[in-house]
Amino acid sequence: MLLLAPCLLFAQGKPNYVCPPCGPCDTLVFHQPGKCPHCGMELIKKDTLEKRIAVCFLLYDDIEILDFAGPLEVFADAGFQVFTVAKHKKPIISQGVLKVLPDYSIADAPPADILAVFGGNAGPTSEDPEIMAWIRSRDKNTERYFSVCTGAFILGNAGLLENQTATTYHEKIASLRKRFPRTKVLENVRYVDNGRIITTAGISAGIDGALHLVAKLKGEAEALRVARVMEYDKYVPNQGLVIKH
Numbered sequence: 001m002l003l004l005a006p007c008l009l010f011a012q013g014k015p016n017y018v019c020p021p022c023g024p025c026d027t028l029v030f031h032q033p034g035k036c037p038h039c040g041m042e043l044i045k046k047d048t049l050e051k052r053i054a055v056c057f058l059l060y061d062d063i064e065i066l067d068f069a070g071p072l073e074v075f076a077d078a079g080f081q082v083f084t085v086a087k088h089k090k091p092i093i094s095q096g097v098l099k100v101l102p103d104y105s106i107a108d109a110p111p112a113d114i115l116a117v118f119g120g121n122a123g124p125t126s127e128d129p130e131i132m133a134w135i136r137s138r139d140k141n142t143e144r145y146f147s148v149c150t151g152a153f154i155l156g157n158a159g160l161l162e163n164q165t166a167t168t169y170h171e172k173i174a175s176l177r178k179r180f181p182r183t184k185v186l187e188n189v190r191y192v193d194n195g196r197i198i199t200t201a202g203i204s205a206g207i208d209g210a211l212h213l214v215a216k217l218k219g220e221a222e223a224l225r226v227a228r229v230m231e232y233d234k235y236v237p238n239q240g241l242v243i244k245h
Contacts, residue, residue, distance in 0.1 A: 017043040020079070052081040053217060055146075056112035058131075058154070059086045059102055062121035065094045066203050067148040071116060071210035077226045078214045085109040087131060095120065106134040111141040114213075119149025119169060119202060126153040135160075145197045146213060148206030152199045156180045160197060165243055167192045169202030191240035204234070211235050 015029040025038040033043050055075050057068055075082050086092050086102040093099055104110070115135065117125075125131055135158040147155050152168040153176065155161050161183040168176045170187060177185045186192060191200040191209035193216070200209035211232075215223035220237055227235040 016046050018046045020044055052079060053114065054081045054083070054110075054112040055114040055116055056109060057082060057084045058115065058117045058125075058135075059084050059092050059094075059100060060121075060125045061092050061094075062096070063092065063094050063118050064120035064149060064203060065098055067118035067120060067151070067206055068094075068116070070204065070207040071146070071148065073230060074207060074210035074214060074226055077229050078218060078222060080114075080214075083110070083112070087125075087128070106131065111138065113142070114144045114146055115142050116146040116148075117151035117154040118147070118206070119151050122150040122153050126157045132158050143196070144213075146209065147197075147199045148209065149200070149202040152176055153179065155197065155199070156183065161199075164194050164197055165192050165241070166194075166197075166199040167201050168199065171202075186241065189241050193240060193242045195243065195245055200240075207232060208235055208239065212237075212240055 015031050017030040017033055019025045019028060019036040019039060019041050025036055028036070028038070029046065030043055035042055057072065059068065072082055083104065084100065084102040085104045085106060087106055089102055089105040091099045091101050115138065145155055145160055149169040150172050152161065152166050156176070156179060161180055163182055165184040165186060166176065167173075167186050167189050173185055173187045176183070189201065190205045191198055191212055193212065198209055198213060200206050211223045211227055214226060215237065223235070223237070227233075
């Protein structure tokens with residue numbers, strides 16, 4: 001009987017049960033309730049499954065590994081749909097060590113609810129007219145922006161930090177102030193949330209900003225759950241600055 005149990009999930013009837021977002025078995029559809037035979041999670045009705053929040057990660061050569069890897073784990077654990085994009089669909093090298101093959105190029109990337117940009121050697125990307133034009137062209141379909149470290153320069157050059165409050169890596173605060181005089185740049189803050197745009201300080205601060213965004217979109221309990229899964233004990237709710245409008 002135990003051997004037959006998974007098969008019973010595929011009994012005749014309308015396939016209307018799915019596994020909650022967790023990984024490779026997310027695309028499977030089952031005929032009856034029960035447990036997923038692949039991951040063991042309790043199946044739920046397909047029509048009750050929330051639309052997954054899509055997050056586009058813009059990558060480039062010499063990007064800081066933890067800048068994007070930390071938030072990627074946060075968003076993935078929270079059930080967001082994360083995909084990666086680079087200017088060209090060929091491997092990028094992070095910090096001269098990690099080779100990453102992006103899912104898409106800027107020529108064929110699908111729309112996303114959130115565009116996330118990161119630091120490292122962000123200068124060439126922030127000054128690239130094709131990438132700036134690409135970001136602007138997607139603005140009407142992008143609900144939110146998220147930057148880590150010097151990724152703030154990418155948002156700034158795309159015209160998104162005008163009359164906003166922002167932060168960046170502590171060694172680049174003065175440079176961001178000089179480059180964008182119409183942006184209020186703060187230091188000694190883990191993240192700044194303007195509503196539509198969240199900027200964070202450097203490297204590990206991106207994890208805090210990402211957890212804050214999860215709390216904002218899916219509730220504080222979910223953010224705390226993800227932090228526990230990651231064994232990230234630094235996260236303190238509301239430790240950043242939220243701009244009230």
